[in-house]
Amino acid sequence: xxxxxxxxxxxxxxxxxxxxxxxxxxxxxxxxxxxxxxxxxxxxxxxxxxxxxxxxxxxxxxxxxxxxxxxxxxxxxxxxxxxxxxxxxxxxxxxxxxxxxxxxxxxxxxxxxxxxxxxxxxxxxxxxxxxxxxxxxxxxxxxxxxxxxxxxxxxxxxxxxxxxxxxxxxxxxxxxxxxxxxxxxxxxxxxxxxxxxxxxxxxxxxxxxxxxxxxxxxxxxxxxxxxxxxxxxxxxxxxxxxxxxxxxxxxxxxxxxxxxxxxxxxxxxxxxxxxxxxxxxxxxxxxxxxxxxxxxxxxxxxxxxxxxxxxxxxxxxxxxxxxxxxxxxxxxxxxxxxxxxxxxxxxxxxxxxxxxxxxxxxxxxxxxxxxxxxxxxxxxxxxxxxxxxxxxxxxxxxxxxxxxxxxxxxxxxxxxxxxxxxxxxxxxxxxxxxxxxxxxxxxxxxxxxxxxxxxxxxxxxxxxxxxxxxxxxxxxxxxxxxxxxxxxxxxxxxxxxxxxxxxxxxxxxxxxxxxxxxxxxxxxxxxxxxxxxxxxxxxxx
Amino acid sequence: xxxxxxxxxxxxxxxxxxxxxxxxxxxxxxxxxxxxxxxxxxxxxxxxxxxxxxxxxxxxxxxxxxxxxxxxxxxxxxxxxxxxxxxxxxxxxxxxxxxxxxxxxxxxxxxxxxxxxxxxxxxxxxxxxxxxxxxxxxxxxxxxxxxxxxxxxxxxxxxxxxxxxxx
Numbered sequence: 001x002x003x004x005x006x007x008x009x010x011x012x013x014x015x016x017x018x019x020x021x022x023x024x025x026x027x028x029x030x031x032x033x034x035x036x037x038x039x040x041x042x043x044x045x046x047x048x049x050x051x052x053x054x055x056x057x058x059x060x061x062x063x064x065x066x067x068x069x070x071x072x073x074x075x076x077x078x079x080x081x082x083x084x085x086x087x088x089x090x091x092x093x094x095x096x097x098x099x100x101x102x103x104x105x106x107x108x109x110x111x112x113x114x115x116x117x118x119x120x121x122x123x124x125x126x127x128x129x130x131x132x133x134x135x136x137x138x139x140x141x142x143x144x145x146x147x148x149x150x151x152x153x154x155x156x157x158x159x160x161x162x163x164x165x166x167x168x169x170x171x172x173x174x175x176x177x178x179x180x181x182x183x184x185x186x187x188x189x190x191x192x193x194x195x196x197x198x199x200x201x202x203x204x205x206x207x208x209x210x211x212x213x214x215x216x217x218x219x220x221x222x223x224x225x226x227x228x229x230x231x232x233x234x235x236x237x238x239x240x241x242x243x244x245x246x247x248x249x250x251x252x253x254x255x256x257x258x259x260x261x262x263x264x265x266x267x268x269x270x271x272x273x274x275x276x277x278x279x280x281x282x283x284x285x286x287x288x289x290x291x292x293x294x295x296x297x298x299x300x301x302x303x304x305x306x307x308x309x310x311x312x313x314x315x316x317x318x319x320x321x322x323x324x325x326x327x328x329x330x331x332x333x334x335x336x337x338x339x340x341x342x343x344x345x346x347x348x349x350x351x352x353x354x355x356x357x358x359x360x361x362x363x364x365x366x367x368x369x370x371x372x373x374x375x376x377x378x379x380x381x382x383x384x385x386x387x388x389x390x391x392x393x394x395x396x397x398x399x400x401x402x403x404x405x406x407x408x409x410x411x412x413x414x415x416x417x418x419x420x421x422x423x424x425x426x427x428x429x430x431x432x433x434x435x436x437x438x439x440x441x442x443x444x445x446x447x448x449x450x451x452x453x454x455x456x457x458x459x460x461x462x463x464x465x466x467x468x469x470x471x472x473x474x475x476x477x478x479x480x481x482x483x484x485x486x487x488x489x490x491x492x493x494x495x496x497x498x499x500x501x502x503x504x505x506x507x508x509x510x511x512x513x514x515x516x517x518x519x520x521x522x523x524x525x526x527x528x529x530x531x532x533x534x535x536x537x538x539x540x541x
Numbered sequence: 542x543x544x545x546x547x548x549x550x551x552x553x554x555x556x557x558x559x560x561x562x563x564x565x566x567x568x569x570x571x572x573x574x575x576x577x578x579x580x581x582x583x584x585x586x587x588x589x590x591x592x593x594x595x596x597x598x599x600x601x602x603x604x605x606x607x608x609x610x611x612x613x614x615x616x617x618x619x620x621x622x623x624x625x626x627x628x629x630x631x632x633x634x635x636x637x638x639x640x641x642x643x644x645x646x647x648x649x650x651x652x653x654x655x656x657x658x659x660x661x662x663x664x665x666x667x668x669x670x671x672x673x674x675x676x677x678x679x680x681x682x683x684x685x686x687x688x689x690x691x692x693x694x695x696x697x698x699x700x701x702x703x704x705x706x707x708x
Contacts, residue, residue, distance in 0.1 A: 170656065171551065171608055171655045171656065172547045172550060172551055173550050173551050173553075173554040174550070187656070189655075193547075193655065196547075196606075196609055197609060197655055200606070200609045200610075211654045211655050211656045212654065212656045
């Protein structure tokens with residue numbers, strides 16, 4: 001990819017045979033790549049200082065990095081120095097327990113008490129140890145572990161459940177209560193009130209105290225009361241509040257249902273990233289890539305600022321216009337309703353066999369052979385419609401770009417569904433063609449590259465929307481965009497192939513097309529960065 | 542369902558308690574005997590404060606999971622006070638459950654817990670009227686006026702009380 005620079009801003013690529021630009025990927029030694037990744041992996045685990053290298057974590061990393069050997073160069077290339085760790089809540093939970101075990105010999109108090117102390121100190125060992133050496137007993141009273149004898153003499157009672165004949169609970173006002181619960185403070189309430197109370201507090205992630213005073217319920221007390229391991233729930237919600245409190249260094253993965261937490265020890269270097277208009281992307285163990293600074297999916301070539309204002313605008317406009325961009329379209333020739341169920345924009349009507357483009361509804365022929373015109377918004381067309389007011393002009397401009405953005409988002413979702421089938425394809429390749437697992441990975445890799453290309457394409461429309469359309473660099477950017485769009489559609493079409501034989505036949509083509517998409521994505525991102533750096537992009541609302 | 546039954550029983554008990562011995566300057570009870578979750582309260586302004594001689598009407602709205610969650614207290618109409626929002630909502634620590642306050646500004650002991658009661662809330666409101674807390678103001682304008690121009694603050698409060706009494 002040494003000649004990357006030479007053509008990244010030129011739009012006349014199509015005059016040359018495409019083959020010329022592909023690196024012969026198939027020559028690369030796959031095992032070498034994996035070895036590379038293990039090196040990378042070791043480097044990563046070394047940085048897990050605070051979380052003594054855990055086998056699970058290592059496994060997770062291994063899985064997540066083996067599958068994307070090329071990414072280092074293309075996307076992380078700009079930020080190889082970004083050190084981060086990815087944990088699951090379970091990792092953090094285990095780590096918390098480890099911390100407790102580490103502290104126990106020093107404190108010589110029960111484990112439960114240490115958990116309470118750590119909770120109080122937001123799991124900050126150093127601060128706890130400092131305070132512990134200064135005021136041992138005071139700390140125990142403050143954390144609600146020991147009762148404060150000086151304050152007032154209450155009828156001391158036994159911690160735990162007691163059986164009573166007649167007891168009126170002051171909370172629910174039920175009499176004839178049989179089972180009650182109290183701590184040493186003697187504030188006694190019926191067991192069902194206590195249960196409701198605890199259930200209510202479990203999700204809040206704070207220490208649960210007696211309802212009347214600050215004496216704390218230990219994890220063992222909670223489990224005894226609730227008849228089950230409910231304290232674990234409390235620990236997990238404690239993790240949540242921990243992450244929220246340290247939101248400078250920790251981020252939840254923003255992807256739906258992903259439980260990963262990414263930790264960056266040192267965020268000072270972010271300033272440099274922002275200055276150069278790079279975004280600090282991180283990859284969680286589930287292979288979700290997101291921006292650490294704005295918690296959004298990968299949004300290059302847009303930067304965080306463009307992303308947030310674009311999203312804000314989309315929200316605002318959708319309120320105004322009630323965007324219902326339907327997912328079906330009529331065939332422009334025979335008016336049959338067509339649902340788009342694959343990622344490619346090259347549509348072939350199943351009834352009349354008319355080939356058209358999903359975006360512009362016109363014939364596919366000019367798209368495929370020459371230029372992908374759909375990414376270019378024709379400003380001249382607007383000039384002819386002199387009647388249209390300025391406001392509706394900008395709205396129309398926005399509508400166009402939003403539509404493009406949305407189309408690619410929908411396509412990306414469909415690609416993801418496609419991804420689900422890729423696994424099956426690999427399986428059938430293994431079964432029918434006797435292909436080894438590692439050899440079948442080119443499909444997964446192509447899909448990943450396709451996804452990234454599509455995401456970049458999607459966000460590039462936000463960049464174009466905000467940039468000065470008269471500037472030359474914007475034109476170059478749009479050309480780059482068109483090239484990427486073209487190559488993405490090509491790759492997407494390739495991934496639609498169902499028969500394993502054809503797939504194996506076209507393996508070289510897969511490598512070539514994927515490599516091309518990857519290069520185009522990189523070029524588009526770099527071009528976008530230059531566009532932003534040069535101040536051609538102006539955010540207006 | 543079970544919870545709302547508990548709430549009903551508890552509220553009834555508190556109502557009975559308040560009828561038997563209500564603290565001076567406070568009258569409270571359900572506005573409709575069939576709905577225990579909405580109470581009307583009358584609070585008289587504490588003596589030796591600008592609120593003296595005033596009688597203030599407030600509504601208490603109880604959640605279905607009372608007493609786990611605190612009720613909401615709203616003055617109708619609102620009054621000029623640093624800790625009362627312009628819409629009449631009261632902002633004091635006893636009406637907040639622990640955990641609502643990310644800054645840990647208020648002590649956990651002062652917060653809502655199931656052992657608190659309507660009586661304690663209303664007593665807290667009385668003391669809030671005599672000692673506004675401008676550290677955590679709900680009505681910023683009132684807080685500033687209270688801090689910087691006490692006589693004008695008192696004049697405005699007294700004027701609104703006279704107005705409410707029909708003068």
